Amino acid sequence: xxxxxxxxxxxxxxxxxxxxxxxxxxxxxxxxxxxxxxxxxxxxxxxxxxxxxxxxxxxxxxxxxxxxxxxxxxxxxxxxxxxxxxxxxxxxxxxxxxxxxxxxxxxxxxxxxxxxxxxxxxxxxxxxxxxxxxxxxxxxxxxxxxxxxxxxxxxxxxxxxxxxxxxxxxxxxxxxxxxxxxxxxxxxxxxxxxxxxxxxxxxxxxxxxxxxxxxxxxxxxxxxxxxxxxxxxxxxxxxxxxxxxxxxxxxxxxxxxxxxxxxxxxxxxxx
Amino acid sequence: xxxxxxxxxxxxxxxxxxxxxxxxxxxxxxxxxxxxxxxxxxxxxxxxxxxxxxxxxxxxxxxxxxxxxxxxxxxxxxxxxxxxxxxxxxxxxxxxxxxxxxxxxxxxxxxxxxxxxxxxxxxxxxxxxxxxxxxxxxxxxxxxxxxxxxxxxxxxxxxxxxxxxxxxxxxxxxxxxxxxxxxxxxxxxxxxxxxxxxxxxxxxxxxxxxxxxxxxxxxxxxxxxxxxxxxxxxxxxxxxxxxxxxxxxxxxx
Numbered sequence: 001x002x003x004x005x006x007x008x009x010x011x012x013x014x015x016x017x018x019x020x021x022x023x024x025x026x027x028x029x030x031x032x033x034x035x036x037x038x039x040x041x042x043x044x045x046x047x048x049x050x051x052x053x054x055x056x057x058x059x060x061x062x063x064x065x066x067x068x069x070x071x072x073x074x075x076x077x078x079x080x081x082x083x084x085x086x087x088x089x090x091x092x093x094x095x096x097x098x099x100x101x102x103x104x105x106x107x108x109x110x111x112x113x114x115x116x117x118x119x120x121x122x123x124x125x126x127x128x129x130x131x132x133x134x135x136x137x138x139x140x141x142x143x144x145x146x147x148x149x150x151x152x153x154x155x156x157x158x159x160x161x162x163x164x165x166x167x168x169x170x171x172x173x174x175x176x177x178x179x180x181x182x183x184x185x186x187x188x189x190x191x192x193x194x195x196x197x198x199x200x201x202x203x204x205x206x207x208x209x210x211x212x213x214x215x216x217x218x219x220x221x222x223x224x225x226x227x228x229x230x231x232x233x234x235x236x237x238x239x240x241x242x243x244x245x246x247x248x249x250x251x252x253x254x255x256x257x258x259x260x261x262x263x264x265x266x267x268x269x270x271x
Numbered sequence: 272x273x274x275x276x277x278x279x280x281x282x283x284x285x286x287x288x289x290x291x292x293x294x295x296x297x298x299x300x301x302x303x304x305x306x307x308x309x310x311x312x313x314x315x316x317x318x319x320x321x322x323x324x325x326x327x328x329x330x331x332x333x334x335x336x337x338x339x340x341x342x343x344x345x346x347x348x349x350x351x352x353x354x355x356x357x358x359x360x361x362x363x364x365x366x367x368x369x370x371x372x373x374x375x376x377x378x379x380x381x382x383x384x385x386x387x388x389x390x391x392x393x394x395x396x397x398x399x400x401x402x403x404x405x406x407x408x409x410x411x412x413x414x415x416x417x418x419x420x421x422x423x424x425x426x427x428x429x430x431x432x433x434x435x436x437x438x439x440x441x442x443x444x445x446x447x448x449x450x451x452x453x454x455x456x457x458x459x460x461x462x463x464x465x466x467x468x469x470x471x472x473x474x475x476x477x478x479x480x481x482x483x484x485x486x487x488x489x490x491x492x493x494x495x496x497x498x499x500x501x502x503x504x505x506x507x508x509x510x511x512x513x514x515x516x517x518x519x520x521x522x523x524x
Contacts, residue, residue: 151356157324158421159346160373168372172360248360254404256362 039220047213047224055228058206063232065121065193069128070236073185076129077136078178084137085144102134106192110199119201127196132185139181143174176251179244186240190233277302277457278323278425283332285318291482292318295331298476298485300459302424305451307460307468308476309514315483316461320427323459324348336425346374349418349426349456353433355410357402363389363413364398370421381420388416392450408439415447419454429461441499444471448497465518469510470497477517487517 021041027033028040035043048055080098084091106127113123147170155165197207206225213221249257278300285293293315300306308316321327323334325345334342341347357366367385371377389398394412402410411431418426431447432440444467451458462468468475469491477487493506501507 148354148356150352150354151358153326154350154352154356155373157326157345157348157350158370158373164373168369169358172358175360250360250401250403254400256399256401 036217036219039223043220044223044227047218047220048228051221051224055206055209055225058204058209059228059232062190062193062197062206062229065124065128065196066189066232066236068121069125069192070132070185070189072125073129073132073189074136074182077133077181077185078140080133080137081140081144085141091141098134098137101130106131106195107199110196114200119203123200124193124196127200128189128192131188131192135184135188136178136181139177139184140174143177144170146177147173175248179240179248182240183237183244186237187233189236190229193232194229275302276300277337278459279335280319280323281333281335283319283322283329283334285315285322285327285329293322293329294482294484296485297332300425300457301473302457303455304473305448305458305460305471306474306476307462307472308478309462309465309468309518310478311480311518313480313483314478315480316478317429318483319478320429320459320461323425324350324427347423347425349421349423351414351418351426351428351431353430355402355407355414357410357413357417359401359403362399362401363394363405366402366413367416367420369417374421385416385420388419389413391453392416392446407435408443411435411443412446415450419450419456424457426456426458427461428458430463431460432467433463440467445497447471448495452495465511465514466502469493469507469514470501475510475514477514487514489513 024038024041028038039047080094084094109130110123110127113126117123117126151169151173152165155169160168194207197205198211201208206229210222210225210229213225245252276299278298280296280298282295282297283293284291284295296319308319310316318327322329323341325341325343325347328343333340336347358369361369364382364385365372367389368377368381371381386395386398389395392412394409394416397405397409397413402413405413415428415431418428432443435443448471460468460471472491475487475489475491476485477489478484479486489510491510493501493504493510
């Protein structure tokens with residue numbers, strides 16, 4: 001049952017992945033595209049595997065930037081969203097600043113950050129967080145604003161404190177929009193990391209490696225690096241999706257799993 | 272003051288700007304009774320409810336529950352609306368115990384009581400279901416169980432069956448009467464539906480707008496338990512006619 005469902009779930013993505021590779025292969029072979037413009041898929045793949053000992057440290061570095069930046073962005077994103085939802089004055093004053101922050105071209109942001117933080121991991125993490133926090137903030141803010149007003153009234157009539165209402169009603173109510181923000185953030189995170197590497201790296205990084213490959217007219221290396229970067233982004237998105245799946249069981253099940261039912265639930269049969 | 276009085280409104284008045292939403296009203300509700308309030312929109316029904324629930328502070332007068340003033344205070348009544356307001360991320364059991372979760376810790380007794388209620392009133396098989404998988408009627412049952420679970424003596428029900436189809440509605444009305452009889456609570460019930468008011472109640476208060484006030488107070492002395500036959504009895508029809516005339520006269524004048 002579970003295996004069949006899993007199979008069903010992965011079948012679609014696998015088929016489309018095969019299709020993309022097939023189309024790529026077809027264009028390169030039948031279009032007689034020279035190999036210095038576009039390699040065959042296998043050549044790009046081999047450019048990864050054959051240089052794995054060089055690529056892995058760079059890749060793990062990029063993953064680190066992506067993940068740290070993502071979590072920093074999520075923490076700030078949620079904090080901004082909650083504070084602005086609860087303090088209307090701050091919503092009016094802080095929101096424009098946050099929007100402004102997103103209008104700054106990331107490349108233009110990188111150099112000041114390098115001046116402040118140097119060529120360490122820090123400026124990359126800041127840039128990724130800078131990109132990730134915004135969709136999180138917007139979605140958390142919307143989620144908190146869209147909690148059913150009647151539900152809040154009910155909570156008040158029942159005698160709940162503001163804090164209890166927030167914890168029991170508003171936070172769970174904002175989980176679905178929160179995950180919308182997280183999914184957008186997850187896809188942007190690796191893009192941010194790569195831009196940051198380009199603009200704020202002195203030594204070795206995946207982005208600079210790709211540049212070097214292009215300089216040597218090694219198309220297989222260029223395409224291979226792109227695949228690697230895409231894989232990081234995809235992997236992170238899938239993990240976010242998995243977290244959403246685990247955190248929102250009510251959206252896909254009609255009956256709660258045993259462990260979600262609470263420790264002391266009494267079964268109806270025993271009464 | 273009769274010793275059997277649960278709720279008393281003493282000269283309660285509520286204004287919004289120049290509009291008198293509820294004109295100086297004095298109402299006494301007997302313990303264990305079922306009292307309906309009918310009237311057109313804007314007659315002050317909801318204002319009356321919100322004042323009793325403590326959501327609104329009246330400009331004049333006092334509200335006494337069991338002889339104690341609850342003016343402007345909340346947390347002392349059960350409250351249910353047309354919208355079931357079940358939270359999708361909690362199971363049926365979790366929704367029934369929501370009131371406890373919102374005000375204190377959910378204890379084992381809360382869970383046991385919720386399970387007993389749910390089992391007794393036809394929700395036993397659905398305790399661990401999420402509300403998303405329930406029908407409208409089932410959802411309203413869960414909402415009423417949640418309203419009962421806080422063990423407040425007074426329940427305010429604001430058109431709880433307004434969104435249900437006619438057949439489910441009749442089923443739910445009979446079911447509500449059973450729950451009310453078993454639980455010995457006092458019910459204040461808002462409805463647009465005169466049939467529903469007469470069928471359910473011991474007393475019907477007719478309200479009228481501009482300014483919002485109670486214009487009639489009828490005792491419904493139809494025998495209980497009430498059944499399908501009640502709906503077609505001459506006494507039922509006569510009471511319904513009286514209320515409809517009252518509502519109509521108010522609207523024309």
